[in-house]
Amino acid sequence: MPAKTKTTGSGVRPLAPAAAGLAGQAVGSMLQRLFPTTSATGRALRLAGLTAGVTGSYVGYMAQRLFLGEEGRDRKRRATHAKAGRQIRDELQLLRGPVMKFGQTLSLHTDIVPEEVLAELTKLQMEAPGMHPSLAVAQFKASLGRSPDDVFKSFDPEPFAAASLGQVHCAVMHDGTRVAVKIQYPGIRAAIENDFRWIRNMSLPAQASGHLSKAMLDEMESQILAETDYVREADHIEFFRAGLKPLEFVVVPEVCRDYSTDRILTMSVVPGQHLDAFLAKRPSQRLRDLVGSRLLELFHFQMLSLETLHADPHWGNYLFDDDGTIGLIDFGCVKRFGLDFVRSLCKGFLYPGRFDSPEFKGIVQGQFRGPGGTLPAGAWRVITDFAERFYRKVYPPDPKDAARPFDFSDAGFLRDYLRAAGNLTRAKASTPQYIFHSRAEVGLYTTLHRLKARVHTSAIVRRLMAAA
Amino acid sequence: MSRILSKSTGRRALKKETTRSRIVAAALALFQVKGFEATTTKAIARKARVAEGTVFNYFPTKEDIALHFLEQEVEHAMAKVRANPRLRKAPIEEKLFALVQTQLEFLAPHERFIGAAFVQALKPGSKLGIFSPSAQELQYRYLAFVQELIDDAVRCGELTAAGWWTPHVFWVYYLGLLLYWLHDASPGKQQTLAFLDRSLKIGVAVLRQK
Numbered sequence: 001m002p003a004k005t006k007t008t009g010s011g012v013r014p015l016a017p018a019a020a021g022l023a024g025q026a027v028g029s030m031l032q033r034l035f036p037t038t039s040a041t042g043r044a045l046r047l048a049g050l051t052a053g054v055t056g057s058y059v060g061y062m063a064q065r066l067f068l069g070e071e072g073r074d075r076k077r078r079a080t081h082a083k084a085g086r087q088i089r090d091e092l093q094l095l096r097g098p099v100m101k102f103g104q105t106l107s108l109h110t111d112i113v114p115e116e117v118l119a120e121l122t123k124l125q126m127e128a129p130g131m132h133p134s135l136a137v138a139q140f141k142a143s144l145g146r147s148p149d150d151v152f153k154s155f156d157p158e159p160f161a162a163a164s165l166g167q168v169h170c171a172v173m174h175d176g177t178r179v180a181v182k183i184q185y186p187g188i189r190a191a192i193e194n195d196f197r198w199i200r201n202m203s204l205p206a207q208a209s210g211h212l213s214k215a216m217l218d219e220m221e222s223q224i225l226a227e228t229d230y231v232r233e234a235d236h237i238e239f240f241r242a243g244l245k246p247l248e249f250v251v252v253p254e255v256c257r258d259y260s261t262d263r264i265l266t267m268s269v270v271p272g273q274h275l276d277a278f279l280a281k282r283p284s285q286r287l288r289d290l291v292g293s294r295l296l297e298l299f300h301f302q303m304l305s306l307e308t309l310h311a312d313p314h315w316g317n318y319l320f321d322d323d324g325t326i327g328l329i330d331f332g333c334v335k336r337f338g339l340d341f342v343r344s345l346c347k348g349f350l351y352p353g354r355f356d357s358p359e360f361k362g363i364v365q366g367q368f369r370g371p372g373g374t375l376p377a378g379a380w381r382v383i384t385d386f387a388e389r390f391y392r393k394v395y396p397p398d399p400k401d402a403a404r405p406f407d408f409s410d411a412g413f414l415r416d417y418l419r420a421a422g423n424l425t426r427a428k429a430s431t432p433q434y435i436f437h438s439r440a441e442v443g444l445y446t447t448l449h450r451l452k453a454r455v456h457t458s459a460i461v462r463r464l465m466a467a468a
Numbered sequence: 469m470s471r472i473l474s475k476s477t478g479r480r481a482l483k484k485e486t487t488r489s490r491i492v493a494a495a496l497a498l499f500q501v502k503g504f505e506a507t508t509t510k511a512i513a514r515k516a517r518v519a520e521g522t523v524f525n526y527f528p529t530k531e532d533i534a535l536h537f538l539e540q541e542v543e544h545a546m547a548k549v550r551a552n553p554r555l556r557k558a559p560i561e562e563k564l565f566a567l568v569q570t571q572l573e574f575l576a577p578h579e580r581f582i583g584a585a586f587v588q589a590l591k592p593g594s595k596l597g598i599f600s601p602s603a604q605e606l607q608y609r610y611l612a613f614v615q616e617l618i619d620d621a622v623r624c625g626e627l628t629a630a631g632w633w634t635p636h637v638f639w640v641y642y643l644g645l646l647l648y649w650l651h652d653a654s655p656g657k658q659q660t661l662a663f664l665d666r667s668l669k670i671g672v673a674v675l676r677q678k
Contacts, residue, residue: 132562133554136571142656187654187662197553244488263656 061250063366130167133157136183143263144204148181151259155181165228165285165332171266179256180329181232189228196221216435223436225330227444229411230265236331237267243306244328249294251319251327270327272319275450285454290324291452292408297460299444303345308336309440315381318447335436341365345437346465348387350458352397356385386420395457402459414445488526488536488673490516494612495533498580504530504584534585537578538596539606545570546613560621561672567617568642568664572649572657583650611635634675641671 008228084410141147149154154169159167168186173179199217206212226232234255241252251270259266273280283291295318297419302309310317310328319327344366351360364383365375375383394413408414421438448455494515498507509530513520527533548570549555555563575582589596589603596603614635621627645667649660 130566131665132558134562134566134569135661136557137564138573138661139656141573142658142661185662186656186658186665190654190659191662263658 004339007100032227043250063437090323099322111221129184130159130162131185135186136167136169137188139183140264142186143184143261144259148383152179166263169442170269173256179259179266179268180253180269181259182228182267184263186263189225192221192225193230219435222334223335229262230260231262233265233331234267236262239308239334240306240310240328240331242332243308244298244301245303247294247298247301248326250298253327253329268320268327272325272327274316275320275447278320279320279450285452287322287324288451288453289405289455291320291326292451292455293460294324294326294370294446295444295447295451295453296455296457297464300461300464302341303337304464307338307342308334310334323446335433337433337437341433341437346468349391349394349461350397351387355387360384360387376427379424382420382423382427390416391421395461397458399458399462402456402462405454406457407452407454408448409446409454411449414449417442419447471556481517487516488646489520491518491523491526492533492536496531496537496581499581499584500578501536504534504581504588529595530600531588534581534588535595535602536605541571541574542606542610544574546610547614549617559672560617560626561668563617563621564614564638564668564672565664567614568645569661572660579650582646586646586650607639610666611639614638627672629675629677 085254130136134160137148144151148157148169148171153174153176154171155171159169161168161180166182167190169181169183171179173182196217200207203212203217207214207217234257237255241254244252250273252438253267253270256266256268278291299309309335310331317328317330319329322326344363347363347366348360351363361380361450364380389411393416396402396404396406421442424434424438471567495507496510498511498515502511507530509523512533513523516523536652540547542616545567547565549567552566555566558566584598588594589598591597594600598604598607612635617633618627618630622630645660645664648663649657652658652660654660
């Protein structure tokens with residue numbers, strides 16, 4: 001029997017709530033139109049405008065839902081989320097830089113953000129508006145002191161890929177080598193400090209409740225800030241190029257230091273295509289399994305052998321070739337975990353015993369709180385639930401199950417992961433290190449799911465753990 | 469006979485142009501190092517290796533040298549934008565960006581002098597000031613070019629709210645931007661690039677509204 005619905009009649013909208021929503025949206029729109037995106041005040045006011053606009057939509061929805069039936073309420077809620085998502089995405093695209101990066105980070109936290117908002121935020125991953133050719137060339141000249149036409153045999157002023165903090169152009173060196181030239185959007189570093197000042201102020205309630213710690217914000221800021229230094233990124237590329245040599249199926253670009261600065265990064269072109277283009281060619285199940293297995297191996301190899309992760313997990317940063325080769329192309333966000341974190345992770349992975357045992361409790365304690373720290377009781381329950389529902393299912397510890405691959409095509413595993421990760425955040429058990437690990441894991445599992453790959457997960461991890 | 473005459477006239481014109489360029493280059497170098505006020509015509513003549521009287525023949529005052537340089541700057545920027553085939557199809561904000569950016573690149577080696585010229589232009593009766601006929605002539609030439617770019621954009625339906633006043637507003641914006649650029653201490657003048665890009669986008673967005 002359908003639920004009894006409360007309605008004000010077809011098409012009748014209560015005036016007061018609609019007015020409240022409209023007022024918020026009007027204030028937001030006014031602030032956004034009046035203020036530029038450059039100065040600290042301008043950016044803060046535009047963001048305030050965005051907040052007012054989004055809040056206006058929600059105030060309108062919350063008031064209207066009192067008068068709507070269950071079905072109407074659900075429809076209205078979805079429409080409000082979608083509208084808010086669009087508003088947020090459009091504004092973040094305009095502001096670019098760190099706030100957009102923050103939006104990208106949020107888009108990975110499916111536990112925090114509603115599905116409809118998420119759909120819009122996900123578009124930020126690939127749809128960053130670019131610099132026009134004149135600006136890109138001017139920025140190149142300002143950074144390197146020479147114009148691209150003086151440096152390269154040819155340079156394409158139109159970008160072929162976008163990044164949140166810059167964009168990538170194709171060029172040919174005088175010896176005929178094709179290179180990718182990443183050019184950073186000007187003034188991005190100054191914008192980071194402004195944006196984080198705003199984010200810190202806006203998130204005060206979340207900080208007070210303990211859901212977002214100062215340490216997490218500090219970590220996020222320093223990581224995003226670090227991404228603006230292309231000299232550092234060039235160091236990362238060289239680190240991974242050397243470290244990933246044992247994995248023959250991985251291609252890491254070669255940096256051309258002569259034509260790189262802190263704002264320009266010139267590197268060799270990596271073959272392959274993005275996931276969408278790769279999947280559009282309808283690769284065989286065998287190839288998808290091969291690529292999936294390699295992706296999983298790449299992830300755990302980085303963790304176990306390099307203690308470092310290429311932690312920007314969206315699939316725009318991977319290229320897939322028809323022979324199963326995987327190319328890595330963005331090294332802005334790299335996280336070094338250190339031996340202690342990796343050791344405690346190893347102890348928990350493929351743990352065969354009971355999750356309520358003191359031994360497992362000790363492992364978890366070390367992983368989430370470090371020696372001597374104590375986990376809240378709620379957090380403890382959430383972690384064991386996570387281990388039981390997700391890790392034991394995806395990585396069966398019993399060697400007898402090793403012959404059976406895990407099928408990532410089932411969306412249920414991803415939902416389990418995201419729900420459990422969300423519970424972990426709500427239970428205040430997250431640590432800055434865990435956030436990055438989890439961010440990279442979400443990227444990995446989402447890609448494996450899109451590949452519909454079948455992977456011998458435990459066998460791969462067991463082999464790598466033995467080698468490490 | 470006439471061929472011999474035109475040959476010698478051509479040679480004379482070339483020599484005159486070379487001398488003029490030498491004087492301007494010497495003056496700019498001294499303005500940059502010593503400052504506009506402290507540089508004397510005597511010093512300019514010495515550096516250009518010409519007689520002081522020759523300097524006066526070409527440029528009655530130091531301000532005339534400055535004006536000549538600014539004229540070169542404007543002509544250079546307009547020619548660069550006109551000569552770039554890709555820009556013909558570019559949106560108006562990029563055309564205006566390219567114009568201003570080319571001007572700034574031209575001015576970059578003479579930053580100190582530009583700062584001094586700015587102050588000089590504010591003095592009553594200065595040839596660089598907005599009410600001087602020579603400076604106005606240069607300003608109108610520049611604004612006519614900006615108007616040309618705007619007219620193109622209006623014809624393409626890119627701008628809907630532009631009017632006769634648009635180039636004049638752009639002129640005031642340009643002067644403001646020049647001040648911003650002079651005070652920008654960021655590496656490679658990053659802040660100016662970002663400000664120029666974003667402010668032009670916003671300005672054009674305003675002119676797009678009906």
